[in-house]
Amino acid sequence: MTSFVITVDGPAASGKGTIASALGEAYGLPVLDSGLLYRAVGVLLERAGGDLDDPAAAAAQARALTPDALSDPAFRTRRAGEAASRVAVHAPVRAALLALQRSFAAQAGGAVLDGRDMGTVIAPEAPAKLYVTASPEVRAQRRHRQLEAQGEGVSLADVLADIRLRDERDGGRAASPMRPADDAVLLDTSEMTIEQAADAARRIVEAARAGRA
Ligand code: C5P
Numbered sequence: 001m002t003s004f005v006i007t008v009d010g011p012a013a014s015g016k017g018t019i020a021s022a023l024g025e026a027y028g029l030p031v032l033d034s035g036l037l038y039r040a041v042g043v044l045l046e047r048a049g050g051d052l053d054d055p056a057a058a059a060a061q062a063r064a065l066t067p068d069a070l071s072d073p074a075f076r077t078r079r080a081g082e083a084a085s086r087v088a089v090h091a092p093v094r095a096a097l098l099a100l101q102r103s104f105a106a107q108a109g110g111a112v113l114d115g116r117d118m119g120t121v122i123a124p125e126a127p128a129k130l131y132v133t134a135s136p137e138v139r140a141q142r143r144h145r146q147l148e149a150q151g152e153g154v155s156l157a158d159v160l161a162d163i164r165l166r167d168e169r170d171g172g173r174a175a176s177p178m179r180p181a182d183d184a185v186l187l188d189t190s191e192m193t194i195e196q197a198a199d200a201a202r203r204i205v206e207a208a209r210a211g212r213a
Contacts, residue, residue, distance in 0.1 A: 004029070004110035005125075006205055007118035010132035011178060012081065012166045013139035013146075015189040015197050019132055020114035022198035023205060027112075032104045034115035034122070035084060037097050039075040040065055042083025052086040059092035067100065078147055078154060078162065085169045088116075098122070116170060119181035128208035130201055131180035134190040136163050 006023055010016040017033060024031035042052060045061040052058065074080060087093050098121075105111050105123045113122055119129035134142075140160035147154055171178040180186060185204045189197040 003108060004127065004209070005105055005123050006110070006112045006128040006130070007123055007126045007181070007184070008112060008114045008130045008132060008201075009116055009118050009120075009178075009180065009184065010130075011116075011139065011170065012163055013143035014132045014134045015142065015192075015194070016114055016130075016132040018194055019130070019187075019189075019197055019201045020112045022194075023201055024112045026198075026202055027110075027205070029110050029112050030104070030107065031112045031114060032101065034097075034101055034113065034118065035081075036070050036075055037062075037065065037100070038084035038088045038093075039080040040070055040072070041093060041097075042087045043072070043074055043080050044069075045087065046083055052083055055090035055092050058087040058090050059096050062087070062093045062096035065097070065100070076150060078152055078159075081166070082162070085166050089169060094121075116178045119184050120179065124181065127212050128205045129181050129184035130187055130204055131184040132187050132189060132197075132201075134188060136160060136167065138190045139163050 004027065006029070008016045008020040008023070020031050023029070041058060041062045045052060045058055050057040050061065101122045105113055119126060137160065140156060140163050143163065144156045144159045147159065187197070187200055187204065192200065
């Protein structure tokens, strides 16, 4: 296959990470988990005693981020998700993370990009774009199971409240990153198993590849 970029955007715990991994495996493409970049910026800034709501401090942290500093399990916690969504609202943070994400997208062979603004900002020219959704209740149940598996004890009601707050913060602004690209195919995974969602995603990509041939 010649260079092929697939974007997978959607709200928190919609299943996009799982779908992006499945597509990466199916097509032998590297996967960028862009949420991890924002999580790392938030956690590292907090650790350094910085203010998550200070755009300049958060942007400085974002500029200092290196890809080899992304494997810390602390970036996968609920607190990290919260910190990520606070630093992600700052335009200078988004700008500081742009080059790293675009160069990942531009690598020979292609890539799968998982995030919020992959199809709109990072790789608007991508030939295959998915926008993955699920109801807030289903997403809360999934995230709750995931956090429990990581050993984080938290109630389902609290996780649902987190999801609603995150949706509001990620989507509530005029320049919100969370909107489907005009040419994205919507995939609602509320009623789907992981296998069904991955199959549906592959069919969408196959249709995009056929349309491009
Ligand atoms: O996808 P994940 O839950 O790891 O993302 C954490 C947070 O990072 C999101 O709630 C969002 O605020 C932010 N984010 C973003 N743009 C991306 C990826 C994540 O604003 N491309």
